[in-house]
Amino acid sequence: MKDVIVVGAGVTGSFIAKELSKYELDVAVLERKSGPGLDQTKGCSGIIHPLQLPFGSLKSRLCLKGNAMMDKEAEELGFTFERVGLILVATNFLTFLAVPLIQLYLKLNGVTSKRLSKKKVLEMVPNLREDIWGGLFLPTAGVVNPVEMTACAVRFAKVNGVEFHYDCEVRGIERREDGFVVKTTKGDFEAKCVINCAGLYADDIAKMVGYDMEITPGKGTHIVFEERGFSNHLVVAIPLKPNKRTKGGGALIGFDGKPIWGPNLIDVDSKDDTSVKKGEIEGIIAKFSPLFKRKPKGVVAFYAGLRSIAGRDFVINQPVDGFINVAGIQSPGLTAAPAIAEMIIGMLSSMFQLRRKKRVIKPEWKRVAVMGDEELEEMIKENQDYGEIVCFCNMVSKAEILKALEEGACFDAVRHLTWAGMDCCKCHADILKIIEEHEGKVKKEIDGSEIVW
Amino acid sequence: MVAIIGAGYAGLTVAEKLLEEGINATVYDLKGKGGELAVFARIEELRELYEKFIERIEESQVDVVRGFVASTNPLRIVSDRGVEVKEEKEVFVCTGAVDLTPAASEVYGKRPAGIYTLETAIRLLADRRRIGNRVLILSRKDERIIGAMESHLTGKDYEVEVLHSEEPVEVYGNKRVERVEIAGESVPCDTLIIYGGRKPFNPRKLEGKLAGNVVECTYDYEKVYRNVQRIMF
Numbered sequence: 158m159k160d161v162i163v164v165g166a167g168v169t170g171s172f173i174a175k176e177l178s179k180y181e182l183d184v185a186v187l188e189r190k191s192g193p194g195l196d197q198t199k200g201c202s203g204i205i206h207p208l209q210l211p212f213g214s215l216k217s218r219l220c221l222k223g224n225a226m227m228d229k230e231a232e233e234l235g236f237t238f239e240r241v242g243l244i245l246v247a248t249n250f251l252t253f254l255a256v257p258l259i260q261l262y263l264k265l266n267g268v269t270s271k272r273l274s275k276k277k278v279l280e281m282v283p284n285l286r287e288d289i290w291g292g293l294f295l296p297t298a299g300v301v302n303p304v305e306m307t308a309c310a311v312r313f314a315k316v317n318g319v320e321f322h323y324d325c326e327v328r329g330i331e332r333r334e335d336g337f338v339v340k341t342t343k344g345d346f347e348a349k350c351v352i353n354c355a356g357l358y359a360d361d362i363a364k365m366v367g368y369d370m371e372i373t374p375g376k377g378t379h380i381v382f383e384e385r386g387f388s389n390h391l392v393v394a395i396p397l398k399p400n401k402r403t404k405g406g407g408a409l410i411g412f413d414g415k416p417i418w419g420p421n422l423i424d425v426d427s428k429d430d431t432s433v434k435k436g437e438i439e440g441i442i443a444k445f446s447p448l449f450k451r452k453p454k455g456v457v458a459f460y461a462g463l464r465s466i467a468g469r470d471f472v473i474n475q476p477v478d479g480f481i482n483v484a485g486i487q488s489p490g491l492t493a494a495p496a497i498a499e500m501i502i503g504m505l506s507s508m509f510q511l512r513r514k515k516r517v518i519k520p521e522w523k524r525v526a527v528m529g530d531e532e533l534e535e536m537i538k539e540n541q542d543y544g545e546i547v548c549f550c551n552m553v554s555k556a557e558i559l560k561a562l563e564e565g566a567c568f569d570a571v572r573h574l575t576w577a578g579m580d581c582c583k584c585h586a587d588i589l590k591i592i593e594e595h596e597g598k599v600k601k602e603i604d605g606s607e608i609v610w
Numbered sequence: 611m612v613a614i615i616g617a618g619y620a621g622l623t624v625a626e627k628l629l630e631e632g633i634n635a636t637v638y639d640l641k642g643k644g645g646e647l648a649v650f651a652r653i654e655e656l657r658e659l660y661e662k663f664i665e666r667i668e669e670s671q672v673d674v675v676r677g678f679v680a681s682t683n684p685l686r687i688v689s690d691r692g693v694e695v696k697e698e699k700e701v702f703v704c705t706g707a708v709d710l711t712p713a714a715s716e717v718y719g720k721r722p723a724g725i726y727t728l729e730t731a732i733r734l735l736a737d738r739r740r741i742g743n744r745v746l747i748l749s750r751k752d753e754r755i756i757g758a759m760e761s762h763l764t765g766k767d768y769e770v771e772v773l774h775s776e777e778p779v780e781v782y783g784n785k786r787v788e789r790v791e792i793a794g795e796s797v798p799c800d801t802l803i804i805y806g807g808r809k810p811f812n813p814r815k816l817e818g819k820l821a822g823n824v825v826e827c828t829y830d831y832e833k834v835y836r837n838v839q840r841i842m843f
Contacts, residue, residue, distance in 0.1 A: 380713075381713075429784055431720060431721070432718070432719045432720045432780070432781075432782075433718050433719065433720075434718060434719075434780075435716075435718050435778050435780075438718070455714065455809075456711070456713050456714040457711055457713060457714065458711060458713045459713045459718065460721070525688075530686070530693045530695065533688065533692075533693050534692045534693050537688075537690060537691075537692050537693070538692065541690040544688055544689050544690035544691065544692065545689075545690060546640060546678035546680075546688055549640075549678065549811075549813050549814060550813035552678075552680060552688075580813060581708045581709075581711060581811070581813070582708065582709055582711060582727040582729055582730050583708045583729070583811060585726075585727075585730045585733075586729075586730050586733030586734050586737070587733075589730075589734065589739075590734075590737060590739075593739075600723065601722065601723040601785075603785060605785040605786070606722060606723040606785040606786060607723060607786070608723045608724070608741075609734055609739040609740065609741060610740060
């Protein structure tokens with residue numbers, strides 16, 4: 158019998174598993190897709206938020222705490238994280254007058270910011286329109302690659318003893334005297350404790366132990382442009398009236414510097430509805446274009462993610478002894494993930510005699526693209542696959558692709574984790590062939606989504 | 611020294627022309643000789659269409675150094691031999707073109723398995739991979755390669771439909787493409803091959819004289835040929 162079973166290998170479940178792996182516990186993670194972070198996590202904007210309103214809410218507190226933890230997490234786990242900062246732009250006289258008030262309000266709630274003159278804003282982002290009034294800079298905002306961040310937590314958890322089971326969908330949970338039997342498409346698992354991190358499907362999992370809740374999907378559409386350097390900071394116009402349900406998206410940048418505009422918020426009926434409509438793309442362009450002198454060049458991709466919404470806040474509770482819900486983790490879930498993991502350890506300490514392991518292993522993960530010549534030379538000497546570059550755009554080697562397959566044996570996991578093929582299609586066939594040689598077939602992200610066979 | 615980056619049609623032709631003038635250039639390519647023409651050569655219908663260009667590259671005696679050129683000024687080459695750094699006086703960038711992504715080709719809707727750019731489809735088919743059964747080829751630009759691909763797929767027992775249209779398209783399907791909607795019509799298929807045009811493939815922003823398909827961005831090699839002629843002859 159396991160001590161803990163985590164349902165879901167998104168960013169939340171993976172960070173909890175990572176934290177649990179530091180203790181003397183027997184842990185397994187069950188995931189219905191073929192790799193980590195391929196559902197809600199993959200579809201998010203990749204922003205490490207500087208704050209979340211309303212201050213004092215659970216999600217706000219976990220956001221602030223998670224943001225502060227992120228440098229250490231990135232260093233320990235080896236994922237790319239950059240505090241690029243966010244500029245709140247005053248686009249008219251009214252919002253310009255509000256800037257000092259916003260700054261004071263943020264300061265009272267522990268968020269640092271710096272007022273910027275019009276000249277300074279335009280120096281920082283020359284592509285902004287000349288008729289803006291000024292702004293406020295939030296230096297703690299950052300960007301990550303959400304799947305890389307998740308997979309790095311998985312890698313850490315795995316080398317420290319956590320089992321991961323992919324293509325493993327939970328079908329039912331039975332309560333027993335001493336714990337639970339989790340019934341899955343890959344057999345039964347027994348555990349003393351179950352942590353529900355099933356994202357969009359957390360309501361289905363919660364119902365299995367008799368807890369009634371509802372998760373509604375909120376779609377967020379994004380457009381990714383080609384022009385790196387269009388802006389080096391996240392840009393958001395100060396709204397005249399804040400929306401209670403969404404921060405409203407922005408002219409963002411991705412982990413790799415490409416501009417990402419979005420997301421919007423659209424309530425959809427289906428938990429599979431990640432479709433991108435032409436009107437949505439036009440809406441996003443119409444919303445953010447007025448901020449700039451021109452649009453960024455070249456379109457690379459559209460994507461939509463689904464937020465799992467359970468009311469206004471996160472739902473983290475223990476409705477049944479030994480069963481913990483970590484549900485309704487919508488934005489800023491990515492930012493909050495390390496803080497959520499810490500909170501769960503706190504909740505488990507009443508259930509288990511938690512003992513820290515004497516030694517934890519820190520796995521190595523470094524991208525060829527950021528290696529110096531000497532380091533790369535050494536790596537190639539050890540393993541020639543590091544010298545075989547597959548993706549030109551992001552300089553990704555065959556060795557990295559093979560290594561990524563250990564974390565997720567499918568095309569989307571490899572692409573998002575290594576950054577290979579994220580700019581154009583030139584290397585897609587090569588990536589597919591490498592995966593096929595290794596796995597016998599290639600699926601996109603889940604059983605039934607075969608690309609070549 | 612002169613470096614030529616890319617050993618496709620343009621790179622090899624430039625190298626030969628320089629050699630005639632007594633200039634010894636080094637040609638670098640990650641995959642050896644031929645560029646995408648070497649891929650086309652493995653599909654009978656494309657081999658026929660590009661015959662004279664394929665013959666040219668097959669006959670070429672130019673030596674190609676295998677490696678990935680990460681930058682120019684200085685030239686940084688990564689390969690299984692390690693990392694080499696060289697000073698080059700003159701560089702020709704012959705890195706070719708790449709298909710526009712589905713999004714840039716106005717493909718909306720979902721992103722299940724079964725959506726391929728023309729280029730990816732060709733590369734997989736050349737390696738005898740099966741990419742589906744019921745294929746819709748949607749072309750935004752009329753080029754002869756589309757007809758050749760239609761015959762190839764038909765000959766390989768695919769059910770094929772070809773549409774030339776500039777209308778936006780929306781993809782439906784959960785795990786695999788199930789249908790697409792275009793101009794108010796629903797087309798059932800499990801595979802969408804999209805050709806929305808090409809753009810220069812020079813992601814490393816290599817600096818030098820651009821020649822061939824990196825300038826022309828086409829599947830029409832007569833144009834590539836003329837570009838190289840203009841530059842070199």
